[in-house]
Amino acid sequence: MPTSVIAVNAFTTGSRAEPNGSDRPATGPATAPDGAVRGGPRRGTGRPWRRWAVGLAVGAPLVLAGCNAYPSYGASRGATSQGQDTFKLYSGMMTTGIIIGGLVALLILFCIIRYRKRSDEMPRQFHENIPVEILYTVIPVIIVGFLFAFTVITENKVDAIQPVDASFTSTGQPVVNITVTAFQWGWRFDYPGLNVGVAGETTNGPGNHGPQMVVPVGQTVQILLVSDDVIHGFYVRDFNFSRYALPGVENRFDLNVLKTGTYPGQCTQICGLYHSEMLFSVRAVSPSAFLQWARTQRASGNVLPRSGTSAQDLPPIDTHVTNGSGYNTPSQAKGDQ
Amino acid sequence: MTTTIEPPDLITPEQPGGPDGHAGAPHHDAGDHPHHEGPTGILNWLTSTDHKVIGKSYMITSLVLFFIAGIMALVIRVQLSTPSSSLVSFQTYNELFTMHGSLMLYLFAGPFAFGGLANYIVPLQVGAPDMAFPRLNALSYWLYLGGSITMLSGFLVAGGAASFGWVAYAPLSNATNSPGAGADLWLMALALTGFSAIFTGVNLCATIFYLRAPGLTMFRVPIFSWNMLVTAILILIAFPVLFGAVVMLFCDRHFGTHIFTVQGGGVPVLWQNLFWFFGHPEVYILALPYFGMVTDIIPVFSRKPLFGYKGMVFATMSIAALSTGVWAHHMFTTGVVLLPFFSLLSYMIAIPTGIKFFNWIGTMWGGQISFQTPMLFSVGFLFAFLMGGVTGVLLASPPVDFMTHDTYFVVAHFHQVLIGTAVFAGFAGFYFWYPKMYGRMLRESLGKLHFWGLFIGFWVTFMPQYVVGLKGMPRRVAAYLPSNGWTTLNVISTVGAFIIGVSFLFFLINLWVSWRNPIPAGDNPWDGHALEWFTTSPPSHHNYTHLPPIRSERPTWDYNHPEHRTIHSGKSTPSPEPSPDGEKVGAGS
Numbered sequence: 029m030p031t032s033v034i035a036v037n038a039f040t041t042g043s044r045a046e047p048n049g050s051d052r053p054a055t056g057p058a059t060a061p062d063g064a065v066r067g068g069p070r071r072g073t074g075r076p077w078r079r080w081a082v083g084l085a086v087g088a089p090l091v092l093a094g095c096n097a098y099p100s101y102g103a104s105r106g107a108t109s110q111g112q113d114t115f116k117l118y119s120g121m122m123t124t125g126i127i128i129g130g131l132v133a134l135l136i137l138f139c140i141i142r143y144r145k146r147s148d149e150m151p152r153q154f155h156e157n158i159p160v161e162i163l164y165t166v167i168p169v170i171i172v173g174f175l176f177a178f179t180v181i182t183e184n185k186v187d188a189i190q191p192v193d194a195s196f197t198s199t200g201q202p203v204v205n206i207t208v209t210a211f212q213w214g215w216r217f218d219y220p221g222l223n224v225g226v227a228g229e230t231t232n233g234p235g236n237h238g239p240q241m242v243v244p245v246g247q248t249v250q251i252l253l254v255s256d257d258v259i260h261g262f263y264v265r266d267f268n269f270s271r272y273a274l275p276g277v278e279n280r281f282d283l284n285v286l287k288t289g290t291y292p293g294q295c296t297q298i299c300g301l302y303h304s305e306m307l308f309s310v311r312a313v314s315p316s317a318f319l320q321w322a323r324t325q326r327a328s329g330n331v332l333p334r335s336g337t338s339a340q341d342l343p344p345i346d347t348h349v350t351n352g353s354g355y356n357t358p359s360q361a362k363g364d365q
Numbered sequence: 366m367t368t369t370i371e372p373p374d375l376i377t378p379e380q381p382g383g384p385d386g387h388a389g390a391p392h393h394d395a396g397d398h399p400h401h402e403g404p405t406g407i408l409n410w411l412t413s414t415d416h417k418v419i420g421k422s423y424m425i426t427s428l429v430l431f432f433i434a435g436i437m438a439l440v441i442r443v444q445l446s447t448p449s450s451s452l453v454s455f456q457t458y459n460e461l462f463t464m465h466g467s468l469m470l471y472l473f474a475g476p477f478a479f480g481g482l483a484n485y486i487v488p489l490q491v492g493a494p495d496m497a498f499p500r501l502n503a504l505s506y507w508l509y510l511g512g513s514i515t516m517l518s519g520f521l522v523a524g525g526a527a528s529f530g531w532v533a534y535a536p537l538s539n540a541t542n543s544p545g546a547g548a549d550l551w552l553m554a555l556a557l558t559g560f561s562a563i564f565t566g567v568n569l570c571a572t573i574f575y576l577r578a579p580g581l582t583m584f585r586v587p588i589f590s591w592n593m594l595v596t597a598i599l600i601l602i603a604f605p606v607l608f609g610a611v612v613m614l615f616c617d618r619h620f621g622t623h624i625f626t627v628q629g630g631g632v633p634v635l636w637q638n639l640f641w642f643f644g645h646p647e648v649y650i651l652a653l654p655y656f657g658m659v660t661d662i663i664p665v666f667s668r669k670p671l672f673g674y675k676g677m678v679f680a681t682m683s684i685a686a687l688s689t690g691v692w693a694h695h696m697f698t699t700g701v702v703l704l705p706f707f708s709l710l711s712y713m714i715a716i717p718t719g720i721k722f723f724n725w726i727g728t729m730w731g732g733q734i735s736f737q738t739p740m741l742f743s744v745g746f747l748f749a750f751l752m753g754g755v756t757g758v759l760l761a762s763p764p765v766d767f768m769t770h771d772t773y774f775v776v777a778h779f780h781q782v783l784i785g786t787a788v789f790a791g792f793a794g795f796y797f798w799y800p801k802m803y804g805r806m807l808r809e810s811l812g813k814l815h816f817w818g819l820f821i822g823f824w825v826t827f828m829p830q831y832v833v834g835l836k837g838m839p840r841r842v843a844a845y846l847p848s849n850g851w852t853t854l855n856v857i858s859t860v861g862a863f864i865i866g867v868s869f870l871f872f873l874i875n876l877w878v879s880w881r882n883p884i885p886a887g888d889n890p891w892d893g894h895a896l897e898w899f900t901t902s903p904p905s906h907h908n909y910t911h912l913p914p915i916r917s918e919r920p921t922w923d924y925n926h927p928e929h930r931t932i933h934s935g936k937s938t939p940s941p942e943p944s945p946d947g948e949k950v951g952a953g954s
Contacts, residue, residue, distance in 0.1 A: 102835040103768065113763040121759050129755040132722055136747050143667070144736065149731045153929050155670040164723040165676075165716065172712045179712075179762040180705055186702075186764045237846070258537040259633065261698065261771050265837030268768035273700045274634060275536060276627035279700040288563035291851070296531045296771035296839040300542060301455050304842035325930075 062230065078212045099123065102322040104266045107291055107312070109284040111268035117182040121175065128171070186269070190250055191283045195221070197248055204244060204318075207252045210260035210273035217241040217334055222322045225332040230305045237292075238307035244318035245285050253279040261296030264310055270296055285312040311338070371805060376877065395952070411622045415906065419436070419506045420485030421802065424795075425531030426510055427477040427866075432869070433469035433517070437461045439866055442826075442859040448852055449844040457722050458843035459528035470651065471558055472513050474787035477566050478654035479600070480509060482794050483593045485802060487569060489897035490586035492578025492915070494907035497571035498564075505564040512557030519547035527551035530841060532644070535625030535636035540618040549618065559604045562650075567599035569593050576679045578896070580915035587895040587918055595685045598652070602689060607643035610636060634701055641692035649688040651783065655790035656721060659743045662797050663725055664919075665891050666740035667732030670931050673724040674918060680724075681715035687714045697766040702761045705860070707861070711761035718754060722747070737891070738812030739819030742793030745820050749789050753781030756831070770839075774834030777827045784823060802888030802903040803879070811875035818868025825861030829854040850892050895921030 098119040106112035190203050197203055207218040215238060216227035228239025241250045253262055255273035263270035271279050295306035313321065410418060441461055444450045453461065487495055496502045519526030524545025529538045536542060573594045616622040623629020625636045664671045672678065687710055694711045695703040725747060756778040759765045769775055800806050833854040838845060846852055889898040898921045900909050915922040917931035
């Protein structure tokens with residue numbers, strides 16, 4: 029973040045005039061507004077301190093970043109392509125945040141160490157420095173502009189979805205549609221294209237880790253997320269993603285799972301007594317194993333429930349593919365019922 | 366601003382009382398016994414319309430509620446220190462986190478600031494004898510007390526207290542999903558305390574606009590009072606919306622309306638929109654007063670004027686304005702809000718907040734900083750709020766919000782923000798103004814123990830919560846699986862919570878010691894800047910017998926340090942010759 033370095037240097041430059049007042053009384057009325065340069069740079073403890081501080085704050089994350097372009101900072105690197113995009117944004121913002129936050133923290137530390145009370149002398153009573161104030165207003169504007177730009181880019185990737193009910197992507201890959209219904213307290217995963225439906229309640233007893241949603245890797249999975257009763261949160265940690273299941277609203281999002289494996293998921297929005305146990309998991313398998321699984325499910329009677337459940341009969345809704353988010357107004361959803 | 370001031374003549378108080386009749390010893394006896402006719406003792410307290418009595422009542426009540434909510438937090442932490450604890454049932458757990466949040470946010474953090482400290486300090490800072498509407502002020506307090514008791518009484522009714530989280534999302538909060546009187550009591554409590562807040566907001570606006578002392582122009586009003594003015598305006602914007610939403614929900618629950626239920630043609634998300642239209646300004650209603658406290662404290666202990674006074678005022682106003690347009694960043698994962706708009710506005714709040722940070726740093730820059738307890742807590746605030754603020758910027762990004770929403774990452778974020786403000790800055794303010802309110806000092810050693818316990822406990826509690834959130838732990842769960850790998854981090858967090866708990870024992874001991882063994886504070890123990898340090902401690906019934914000339918935002922300082930007076934208008938500061946400071950007005954012990 030070169031901009032933040034400039035910010036701090038500017039601050040220290042502007043303030044370099046001040047230490048005079050703290051060590052010895054100024055000899056006379058200053059001729060310029062406070063903070064204008066009145067004297068050379070301090071030779072005391074100030075400058076090495078600042079160099080050290082700025083160097084550490086900027087250097088440490090850069091060294092860290094040098095080892096890995098995207099340090100994980102405790103997060104999952106993402107098992108879906110959307111999750112990986114989100115992770116990169118998260119990691120980049122964390123690096124930015126650590127640099128800027130670190131610099132501010134070091135400035136505070138510098139002040140409380142360097143300017144702790146040492147005598148009864150009156151410090152110089154300056155109270156403004158317009159150029160510095162403008163600088164530390166403008167530079168955050170620029171930083172925020174960059175962060176917002178990266179946010180929008182990532183958001184558009186994460187929220188992009190295939191056209192509703194499309195069977196194939198533009199590149200000819202099949203799209204797997206899954207209707208996820210959240211209810212108190214459990215999940216139902218319906219595969220309209222495969223006539224498969226699995227459901228599980230989470231209050232059946234101890235050791236019940238909820239139903240499992242099986243998805244193929246390497247293919248686009250489009251989730252239609254609905255709720256039967258109150259608001260629930262569909263959240264899979266390794267997908268770096270969550271979305272509310274809202275009654276009366278259809279939320280759509282795409283998942284492109286990249287790696288086989290089992291990923292635990294959980295309801296994140298308080299939904300009543302057994303919220304804590306509203307677990308599920310996602311198992312990503314190869315496309316052939318996925319079809320095999322679907323056959324097994326059908327054979328064992330896990331087929332779609334009778335038609336007429338809340339979500340499946342609804343006609344397609346307006347979807348802004350570009351900004352994603354399966355945006356649909358509540359009134360539309362309501363009118364459809 | 367920049368009014369030209371007259372040459373600094375010898376300062377002659379113009380008020381009756383004569384040159385040496387400033388608020389000093391002669392009036393001390395007036396402090397404890399208001400020289401007006403009326404009841405005494407408990408009846409005096411019950412019938413008082415004095416802003417100082419009401420302010421103290423507010424503070425004591427909100428601190429009691431703070432301790433109750435804190436004990437709930439400890440129970441929650443013990444429950445979470447093992448994966449499937451049987452300490453409390455799921456139902457009790459849901460009630461506990463709901464009431465913990467509700468007490469802390471609705472009944473402590475707000476009222477402690479705008480009902481307690483602001484009620485006491487703002488009239489003093491603007492040189493007023495009382496709030497503009499003293500009886501309305503008393504009504505505010507009694508509504509607040511009634512509302513608080515109403516909310517707590519939920520624990521006594523069948524079905525228990527409200528258990529849908531402090532945000533009460535519809536349709537979980539409707540009559541089907543949350544039957545029982547606890548939810549109704551919760552809603553009633555919000556209505557009562559909401560009106561209490563609105564009345565206080567009206568009172569603060571009127572007081573700051575109309576009761577300022579001669580010479581106290583708006584740009585000389587201390588930042589704490591400025592922030593209270595902006596807070597009061599935000600209260601007037603936000604709380605009526607909350608009241609409307611509460612009434613709608615109550616109608617849904619009892620009168621057969623379907624405003625928030627799909628089955629009757631209602632829209633559940635409407636609740637979230639209404640609630641957060643209140644809720645996000647509410648976050649700044651909780652934060653701005655505390656920013657103001659720190660902004661008043663740091664210059665005093667740095668022995669310098671505030672750096673960038675006007676920048677502070679405009680930053681506060683920008684934060685307030687932006688805060689009314691960011692509510693849907695709480696709703697990014699609903700999928701039904703326009704993401705870029707709310708994201709951009711949320712990001713933009715970082716700019717005025719950054720300005721505040723740099724102004725605080727600029728105030729300390731080149732100062733002579735002494736670290737008495739109020740300053741320690743203020744510096745603690747700077748670090749705590751910095752951490753909470755930086756993670757807050759991350760959450761303004763919808764994709765990052767998708768990955769962390771409703772996890773402990775968010776829990777850690779808002780606890781760092783709110784503890785940074787309401788606890789670190791709030792207790793900075795308490796330690797700062799306690800001598801003014803009670804005329805006696807709190808002990809420095811106990812205050813420092815309190816600070817260090819809180820500061821260490823704060824990081825030990827909440828840093829692991831960021832990590833456990835990133836590992837996928839959702840908020841508001843009473844149990845989790847051992848295989849999740851969240852146990853160790855939760856144990857650390859619980860240990861931290863108990864360190865915080867212990868630190869508050871030092872606070873209580875401090876109050877007790879100060880009560881039993883008073884050390885008189887004098888009128889101006891910190892060499893304060895604003896007007897309140899000019900009068901006696903505690904102030905007499907109508908606060909002032911006379912006032913100093915007010916030519917800057919720190920009239921008491923100017924009076925005590927005529928050679929270091931605050932001068933604006935681009936003129937330089939007179940040379941700061943060391944002066945014999947033996948004649949400080951009201952220089953205390």
